[in-house]
Amino acid sequence: MSIEIGVIASALSNVLQPWNLAFLVLGVVGGLVIGIVPGLGPTMAVALLIPVTYVMPPEAGLSILIAVFVGGMSGGFVTAVLIRIPGTPASMATVLDGFPMAQSGRAGAAIGNAIVANFAGTVISAVCLVTFAPLLAAFALEFSFAEYTAVCLFAMTAVAAITGSSASRGFVTAIIGMLVACVGLTPVDGLPRFDFGIAALEGGFDLLPALIGLFAVSQMMKESDRQAGATPQPVSAMASILPSIRDVAANAFNYLRSGLIGTWVGVMPALGGGPAALIAYAQARNASKTPERFGHGAVEGVIASETANNATIGGALIIALTLGIPGDPTTAVLLGGLMVHGLQPGPQLFLNNPEVLYGIYFSLFFSSVVMMLVLFLSVRVLVKVIYVPRYWLQPVLIAMCVVGVFSLNNRIFDIGVMFAFGLLGYVLERLRYPLPPMVLGIVLGPLLEANFRKMLAADGLLPLVTSPIALTFLVLSVASLIWAARLRTKSMPSVDAD
Amino acid sequence: MGGGAGVLFDRWVGVVLLVAGAALFGETFFFRTFDWDPVGMAFWPRVLLGMMAAVAIWHIVKGRVAADAAEPLTSRAFAVFGGGMVYVLLLDIVGFFILTPAALFLYSLWLRPLSARAAASSALAALFGTGLVYAIFEYGLDVILPRGILG
Known part of the structure; x- marks a missing residue:
């Protein structure tokens, strides 16, 4: 895979088109707004935007989705610092020191340093993405049926094992996801199954209504309980939000370490921004000469958390683009966006659509710059969005969901599918059954089935152990299962105690 | 969900999965088959349904597989x-x-x-x-x- 200057120049000029830049800015602002509102997050933001991008060229559409992703991931720290409620789960660790900083009159410093940390995290992970994704894609080009089968198995076991409190609950939702993907035409035979004589089911469930249902509609169902008596939280006052050069310089290594941790965690399927921020926070505390300040308003804690959670974006994109394995739910939805535009994630994307890939790289860099500028210039205005009553916001969001889903195929059936998946997502989440494995099941199920069946038809099961790559991934799958079992054993006493 | 049913909610999930899985397994016998395809299009769903049945039985036996409690459905x-x-x-x-x-x-x-x-x-x-x-x-x-x- 050689570097093609012409393609890079074309992708850059595409991203720099005035309309595309305007959409990118709008995407970042929209993502920030949704990220700031507690309860809404980047997954929902990207899912809502996919139908809007449907009629655009892939480069422009994906540029907006990346911008929304960056904005949505970044906005969560604002309420974490100001009102002690993380806008997204990825900013959980930011509360630990951000809110104490705000309480001691340093809200501006916490916000300013968090903005720079978000920028640094995104850029560090973007550099890793540009560097490692082509290498991994070139490696993945060697993959045949057995290797793909093993990679998919690894992704499924890893996700099911590490998400939620119980591996078996993760497996249940992963299997449900793969069964959902079984409805409609099979990937190998091209014949319908599980259609129950319903014509609309012959084509299967479209990915997008399912994802919007799981992540947006289920969220609104949950939010419907929280309306009555909800009062706005008082917001801490902000002085200057420009961080001091001393703070930025003194934390140079903290940025780098947290960025690399976030990128690495992002590569691991299904861990996402929350765990990345907590791991980076713990590392920053361990490396500090004054660890006792952590939890009482240490700016290093805010920087570590916010750098790491944004760095998961590039990490998640590395395996999503090269292998088609989503690193977190937002990336799973983003992969849905790629497919809506007729693009198949995986190594072939690097060969067939390099202009789209370079567009994604550039969008990630530009989005991080735009995100930083927008936050520095308008965080005082954006924070007012938390005062917008839910009874205004939710009707608008649900209208966007309904019409967005309808616009994909002009089918009212898809709106019903969306609400049905919303109900399924709501019930599963309330019962503590994690949704990320289900999304992965829906996305990877057809890929796994097609490769597994083709491998069986060609050579039987033997290639799974004779191919070094496949064997490695199988060993990793078993290791993740053992790890999950050990974690479960450790938590057994508390289960039994109940 | 409250009381015993709430505490052992994984058991009820297991029962629901087992019943739904059995119905879907029955449906796979109505899929079309071809002599030239030894594996067939029912193979993969049956593998998944078999795995689901195993996990469902595990949930039924355990009653509750993790410490965290379910939130009420409203x-x-x-x-x-x-x-x-x-x-x-x-x-x-x-x-x-x-x-x-x-x-x-x-x-x-x-x-x-x-x-x-x-x-x-x-x-x-x-x-x-x-x-x-x-x-x-x-x-x-x-x-x-x-x-x-x-x-």
Whole structure:
């Protein structure tokens, strides 16, 4: 895979088109707004935007989705610092020191340093993405049926094992996801199954209504309980939000370490921004000469958390683009966006659509710059969005969901599918059954089935152990299962105690 | 979900999965088969259903597989789903331009304490929401929304 200057120049000029830049800015602002509102997050933001991008060229559409992703991931720290409620789960660790900083009159410093940390995290992970994704894609080009089968198995076991409190609950939702993907035409035979004589089911469930249902509609169902008596939280006052050069310089290594941790965690399927921020926070505390300040308003804690959670974006994109394995739910939805535009994630994307890939790289860099500028210039205005009553916001969001889903195929059936998946997502989440494995099941199920069946038809099961790559991934799958079992054993006493 | 049923909710999930899985397994015998395809299109769903049955039995035996408790399922959340399905059933008949503002108005009003002022601002939110999606999708993206009784 050689570097093609012409393609890079074309992708850059595409991203720099005035309309595309305007959409990118709008995407970042929209993502920030949704990220700031507690309860809404980047997954929902990207899912809502996919139908809007449907009629655009892939480069422009994906540029907006990346911008929304960056904005949505970044906005969560604002309420974490100001009102002690993380806008997204990825900013959980930011509360630990951000809110104490705000309480001691340093809200501006916490916000300013968090903005720079978000920028640094995104850029560090973007550099890793540009560097490692082509290498991994070139490696993945060697993959045949057995290797793909093993990679998919690894992704499924890893996700099911590490998400939620119980591996078996993760497996249940992963299997449900793969069964959902079984409805409609099979990937190998091209014949319908599980259609129950319903014509609309012959084509299967479209990915997008399912994802919007799981992540947006289920969220609104949950939010419907929280309306009555909800009062706005008082917001801490902000002085200057420009961080001091001393703070930025003194934390140079903290940025780098947290960025690399976030990128690495992002590569691991299904861990996402929350765990990345907590791991980076713990590392920053361990490396500090004054660890006792952590939890009482240490700016290093805010920087570590916010750098790491944004760095998961590039990490998640590395395996999503090269292998088609989503690193977190937002990336799973983003992969849905790629497919809506007729693009198949995986190594072939690097060969067939390099202009789209370079567009994604550039969008990630530009989005991080735009995100930083927008936050520095308008965080005082954006924070007012938390005062917008839910009874205004939710009707608008649900209208966007309904019409967005309808616009994909002009089918009212898809709106019903969306609400049905919303109900399924709501019930599963309330019962503590994690949704990320289900999304992965829906996305990877057809890929796994097609490769597994083709491998069986060609050579039987033997290639799974004779191919070094496949064997490695199988060993990793078993290791993740053992790890999950050990974690479960450790938590057994508390289960039994109940 | 409360009491014993709530504490052992994984057991009930296991039962539901087992019953649903058995029904789906039965359905796989109606899939088409071909002599030239030894594996067949029922193979993969059966593998998945077998795995699901194993996990479901594990849940039934254990009763509860993790320490965290389920959150209660609320009637308000089910009302959102029910309202959504009613909207789906009526959309083609009534049409987007009448049904959507009405549905959004009722939805917004339902989310807050009832008053004349609330009704007025909910009406505004409904009109704004409908207008916004209409502008984006019908003008911006050339999506023809269902006209219903307006023709």
